[in-house]
Amino acid sequence: MICLKFGVYLMTEQGDILQKLKKPLSIERKINYNNSSVIGGFDSYILNWLNKLTKVVDDDQIMNVVNKLNSLFEDYSEVRIPIRKKKLAESRELFTRLATLIEDNETNKEELPQLWQESIRYIKGVGKKRAGQLAHLGVQTVRDMLFYFPRDYRDWSTNCQIRELTPGNQVTVEGKVINIEEIRPRQGLTITKIVIGDGTGSLTGVWFNQPYIKNNFNRGIPVAFSGKVKKEYGELQMSNPNYELINNNDNLYVGRVLPIYSTTQGLSQNMLRKIVKSLIDEYLDEFPEFLETELREKYNLLGIKEALKMIHFPDKIEDVEEARKRLVFDELFILQLGMALRRIDLITEEDGIVHNSGDGIINNYLTDLPFELTSAQAKVWAEIKEDMESKKEMNRLIQGDVGSGKTVIATLALLKAVSSGYQGAMMAPTEILAEQHYLSLKESLSRYGVEVGLLVGSLTAKEKEAVLDELETGNLDIVIGTHALIQEGINFDNLGLVITDEQHRFGVRQRATFKEKGENPDVLVMTATPIPRTLALTLYGDLELSVIDELPPGRKPVVTEWRTKKAYSKIFSFIRQELEAGRQAYVVCPLVEESEKLDVSSAVEMSDKLINDIFPGFNVGLLHGQLKADEKEEVMGKFRDQEINILVATTVIEVGVNVPNSTLMLIVDAERFGLAQLHQLRGRVGRGQHQSYCILIADPSTETGEERMKIMTQSTDGFVIAEEDLKLRGPGEFFGTRQHGLPDLEIANLLRDSHILEIARKEAFNLVDIDPNFIKPENKLLKDLIEIKFGDNFDLIDVS
Numbered sequence: 001m002i003c004l005k006f007g008v009y010l011m012t013e014q015g016d017i018l019q020k021l022k023k024p025l026s027i028e029r030k031i032n033y034n035n036s037s038v039i040g041g042f043d044s045y046i047l048n049w050l051n052k053l054t055k056v057v058d059d060d061q062i063m064n065v066v067n068k069l070n071s072l073f074e075d076y077s078e079v080r081i082p083i084r085k086k087k088l089a090e091s092r093e094l095f096t097r098l099a100t101l102i103e104d105n106e107t108n109k110e111e112l113p114q115l116w117q118e119s120i121r122y123i124k125g126v127g128k129k130r131a132g133q134l135a136h137l138g139v140q141t142v143r144d145m146l147f148y149f150p151r152d153y154r155d156w157s158t159n160c161q162i163r164e165l166t167p168g169n170q171v172t173v174e175g176k177v178i179n180i181e182e183i184r185p186r187q188g189l190t191i192t193k194i195v196i197g198d199g200t201g202s203l204t205g206v207w208f209n210q211p212y213i214k215n216n217f218n219r220g221i222p223v224a225f226s227g228k229v230k231k232e233y234g235e236l237q238m239s240n241p242n243y244e245l246i247n248n249n250d251n252l253y254v255g256r257v258l259p260i261y262s263t264t265q266g267l268s269q270n271m272l273r274k275i276v277k278s279l280i281d282e283y284l285d286e287f288p289e290f291l292e293t294e295l296r297e298k299y300n301l302l303g304i305k306e307a308l309k310m311i312h313f314p315d316k317i318e319d320v321e322e323a324r325k326r327l328v329f330d331e332l333f334i335l336q337l338g339m340a341l342r343r344i345d346l347i348t349e350e351d352g353i354v355h356n357s358g359d360g361i362i363n364n365y366l367t368d369l370p371f372e373l374t375s376a377q378a379k380v381w382a383e384i385k386e387d388m389e390s391k392k393e394m395n396r397l398i399q400g401d402v403g404s405g406k407t408v409i410a411t412l413a414l415l416k417a418v419s420s421g422y423q424g425a426m427m428a429p430t431e432i433l434a435e436q437h438y439l440s441l442k443e444s445l446s447r448y449g450v451e452v453g454l455l456v457g458s459l460t461a462k463e464k465e466a467v468l469d470e471l472e473t474g475n476l477d478i479v480i481g482t483h484a485l486i487q488e489g490i491n492f493d494n495l496g497l498v499i500t501d502e503q504h505r506f507g508v509r510q511r512a513t514f515k516e517k518g519e520n521p522d523v524l525v526m527t528a529t530p531i532p533r534t535l536a537l538t539l540y541g542d543l544e545l546s547v548i549d550e551l552p553p554g555r556k557p558v559v560t561e562w563r564t565k566k567a568y569s570k571i572f573s574f575i576r577q578e579l580e581a582g583r584q585a586y587v588v589c590p591l592v593e594e595s596e597k598l599d600v601s602s603a604v605e606m607s608d609k610l611i612n613d614i615f616p617g618f619n620v621g622l623l624h625g626q627l628k629a630d631e632k633e634e635v636m637g638k639f640r641d642q643e644i645n646i647l648v649a650t651t652v653i654e655v656g657v658n659v660p661n662s663t664l665m666l667i668v669d670a671e672r673f674g675l676a677q678l679h680q681l682r683g684r685v686g687r688g689q690h691q692s693y694c695i696l697i698a699d700p701s702t703e704t705g706e707e708r709m710k711i712m713t714q715s716t717d718g719f720v721i722a723e724e725d726l727k728l729r730g731p732g733e734f735f736g737t738r739q740h741g742l743p744d745l746e747i748a749n750l751l752r753d754s755h756i757l758e759i760a761r762k763e764a765f766n767l768v769d770i771d772p773n774f775i776k777p778e779n780k781l782l783k784d785l786i787e788i789k790f791g792d793n794f795d796l797i798d799v800s
Contacts (some may be wrong), residue, residue, distance in 0.1 A: 014062070014102045017053045021046060022095060025088065033084040035077050040516060043076035065098045085584045120589075124278055130271070143788075145279055146287075146308055148329070149747050150772045152258035155317050156224050157256050162201035164208045165236055172226040173203055174246065178215050196223055203229075204237045225379065242666055245270075257314045272443075276312050284309060290781040291330070299759060302326040325756070328748045332757050334789045337782060342771075352393030352520045352636045353496050355420040361448050362415050368447075369408070376550035377405050381412055383546050387522065388416050388497075394522035400548030401718035402683025403555065404528045409548070410499050411441060413524055418450055418477045422496025425517070431456045432623075433501065435633050438480040445478070453554050455481035455490070458628060485517075492517055528680065528718070557716045558686040562709040564672075565694040571666065571695055571709035572614050578664050579618055579645050583690060585664035587648045588681055590672040606668065608649040618645040625650060660688030669695035670712075671705040675725040678712050704728055726750075763782045 022606065024045060028035035038045040050070050057063060072094070073088050079087075119132035120139055131140075139145050160171045170205045175196035183191040192207040192214050204226050207213045217223065226243035244258065261272045289304050296303070302310065302322055310323035366373070373381065380398060387394035400406045414424035429433040438454040443450060453467045453476040464484075470476040474493030479485065495518030525543065563571060575585050587610065589603040607622045621644035638644045640659050647662075665685045671680060678696070685692040696713075700706045711724045767779065772781045 006205040062101045133267045152260040156418045167231045176486045205241045332760035337759040339769035340765045355388040361419045374549045374550045380546040397525045397543040404548040413466040417497035424497040426477045426499040428501045449476045453479045501526045556690045560713045562696045584662040586668045590669045621645045663692040665694040671700040
């Protein structure tokens, strides 16, 4: 049963709390008892859950053990590591005793049937060896096996007689093996022929260089071939047909649609089918229905038993889609219930900060801006303003394409916090970006008396100490930094707003730690990585979503061209034209094999070539990850001040760098970059009044690589590019969903099933609004399903 980390409880019982208590024990041992196995401290976590356990028990024996555990851990943070080690050792016996008492006490525990937990090993026909093989497929329990869905199907339900066959047709034919032949016409070529007959004619299955195939057949056995018919050398043939050996005594194989599973060495399709079939026959009746009849009827969904039976063994191929629809809905519904609970948890915990509604300093800032906000910016600012002035804690994601003006919105939010008497903090993924934000804000906000500081890893100890003192005393209003902001020992006087920029660079735990630096501060997450709506609903279902979908007026689309290395001389001539017209250029070299040293050497090599051979009359700068922070800032400063004409760089300039006079981006070996990365790099140009260009140098060796280059030349819309990237790479690779604590999807596809996702999301949020504690009898099973789906990741759902 679920218990959310920050405050919403779903009928939490003693056993569930015990599991929560036991979860970090082994981690704390592994990390040498340093009290950090849980964010906020191992001891605080344990004492908190022990306190919650006292509120749901009325058994004196259990209370006695709880009191002993409380005494054991109450001074954990204050004692030395050897004492902590001893305390954890002593706690083992107490936790074992507690588990026994709770098990005896919970006689009426509501739970799913034993079916869900039963090991697959003890199912008839499996055993120890096959259980080990199934474990390679991620199958360990009966539930895992029933939800191990086929990847494809073979339709043996409609068969043709051989005399009816016509070359070119895709058909299924049954017959008996009448001949087995192997021919070796020349060295290196083996042709295997299996001839079957059905009394009306004969058909030959042909395999090339697969001599082992013949070992699967014997004369006289019944077999089915499926494939495309052709006529060769006067006989009907199928090349490399799908085939099934038919057991006429087993109705599993006779004239039906058969599932094809992803398998592993030693596990045949037939074996997997038999295991699944026996589970369906023996266990399916125990399987509980967990969707209300009204909900199923509303969307024309099958019952769960029918759907599971039909997805594995459909009567006809058309049935698969009906079964899949129900199972996809279930998966996305459970996923969105988890997100809805996460959001209600955020809403129902302690009240957030209520910022002042007066906008004096903000109005001055807006008046002083050399441009007006776009309508999209104005809309998003209004949403943020409303959040900050309410008692609800803000948790909002701002999505905006490259150059859409997110930084201005972030500045307005920071000013709102400062004018209300709070501090604001912004965490950027790189020192270059943090320094750029710092310089920009310091320059633009100094006239309003706002003090801005910078905290990055490269500061000297003395500089860092000065910033920390200013933060703790409240003399600093805004701090910009990198991961250094979330280290221990960094304390704020009154933190009221937390902003993470380019959030996909940070792990979930880092963002949660950042948030804990204040008392329920408002949280704003900014990303220039356009996330397709379907993925955003899944990854950020717990955050309010704001989209800046409009670029500032006057921006000209960047002209993008794809060229091969043969075109270098023409490209360099074009760059020279731009430089002579007073513009500047970037030349980006890729990271080679994830090696920073190789990465630097390729950039250095290019820099030397441009200085000595190509552009001797121009100033060429070099920027890469191994430069010290002050060296990076010096190079960027010179480029901003137009002292450097060409900046050779690695992907350290991927996000945030803003030099309006730069009009040309040359990306070397562009096939090494993903679409999202290419789009980010292109976004470094096109920020001024002059026409800008992005030239991709690429010789892709794959179709996918070529497709990437074509997409980049056809569109400058980040959301279009993100959708295409999602199609090419799939959700997991596209956005690393595992770092967000999300479970893997078993059957749903976020692209194909986007319409079902929308429906599932609406129904999940409705249900949680009406029955947030899942008290209604018809909703009780759902809480267990959520825990099964999310496992230990529930607390790691993206909390920004």
